[in-house]
Amino acid sequence: AQSVTQLDSHVSVSEGTPVLLRCNYSSSYSPSLFWYVQHPNKGLQLLLKYTSAATLVKGINGFEAEFKKSETSFHLTKPSAHMSDAAEYFCVVSAGSGNTGKLIFGQGTTLQVKP
Amino acid sequence: EPEVTQTPSHQVTQMGQEVILRCVPISNHLYFYWYRQILGQKVEFLVSFYNNEISEKSEIFDDQFSVERPDGSNFTLKIRSTKLEDSAMYFCASTLTGGDYGYTFGSGTRLTVV
Numbered sequence A: 001a002q003s004v005t006q007l008d009s010h011v012s013v014s015e016g017t018p019v020l021l022r023c024n025y026s027s028s029y030s031p032s033l034f035w036y037v038q039h040p041n042k043g044l045q046l047l048l049k050y051t052s053a054a055t056l057v058k059g060i061n062g063f064e065a066e067f068k069k070s071e072t073s074f075h076l077t078k079p080s081a082h083m084s085d086a087a088e089y090f091c092v093v094s095a096g097s098g099n100t101g102k103l104i105f106g107q108g109t110t111l112q113v114k115p
Numbered sequence B: 001e002p003e004v005t006q007t008p009s010h011q012v013t014q015m016g017q018e019v020i021l022r023c024v025p026i027s028n029h030l031y032f033y034w035y036r037q038i039l040g041q042k043v044e045f046l047v048s049f050y051n052n053e054i055s056e057k058s059e060i061f062d063d064q065f066s067v068e069r070p071d072g073s074n075f076t077l078k079i080r081s082t083k084l085e086d087s088a089m090y091f092c093a094s095t096l097t098g099g100d101y102g103y104t105f106g107s108g109t110r111l112t113v114v
Helices: none
Strands: A004-005 A010-014 A019-021 A023-026 A033-038 A044-050 A056-058 A064-068 A073-078 A089-095 A101-105 A109-114 B005-007 B011-013 B019-024 B033-035 B043-050 B053-057 B065-068 B075-079 B087-097 B109-113
Touching: A004 A089, A004 A101, A004 B109, A010 A019, A019 A109, A023 A033, A033 A064, A033 A073, A044 A056, A044 A064, A044 A073, A073 A089, A109 B043, A109 B087, B005 B087, B011 B019, B011 B043, B019 B033, B019 B087, B019 B109, B075 B087
Parallel strands: A010 A109, B011 B109
Antiparallel strands: A004 A023, A019 A073, A023 A073, A033 A044, A033 A089, A056 A064, A064 A073, A089 A101, A089 A109, B005 B019, B019 B075, B033 B043, B033 B087, B043 B053, B065 B075, B087 B109
């Protein structure tokens, strides 16, 4: 069965410093992986997705993630944090169950950005 | 950009009451989903719906839950007799192809059962 583990429930950075949100996955086959962001009182917005093309995936708002099969990781990074990046971030894996498109979410990481 | 619209944004209901959460998916999408997020917990899959029938459901989606696409534009989640533990944020989503990308999520309905 597919699963994801987000290694940090809360990450705090200063504005202008790098962001690293860690995610490990478990999958019995080549997975599709995603990062979603949820700002307060907002819906879930797709940041980026990996679907077996390039291992370094670039997303919106300067975020990127690298798929490392040997480490079963899909960490999210950004070179320089902005105050507007403060939100909840979810690492997500496709359940791969036929064509239903079911997604499996990690526990989420709260990113705090300090001025 | 097309959006998935959910109404209401907040709903408070008494335990034992029936509640219907409404969603308007993107008009040309064919696959529809409900997820929920209990406060402080992860987002969980409830059900997927295609061609007017449930294609997959989780163990959470028991007999007190039902989904319907009554008129070709709305997609509803009904909870027949609400319990305190049904309090959560409920997200609707839709996709065109049913693949695991191309999801569009709504902003959610926060359901509070008192």
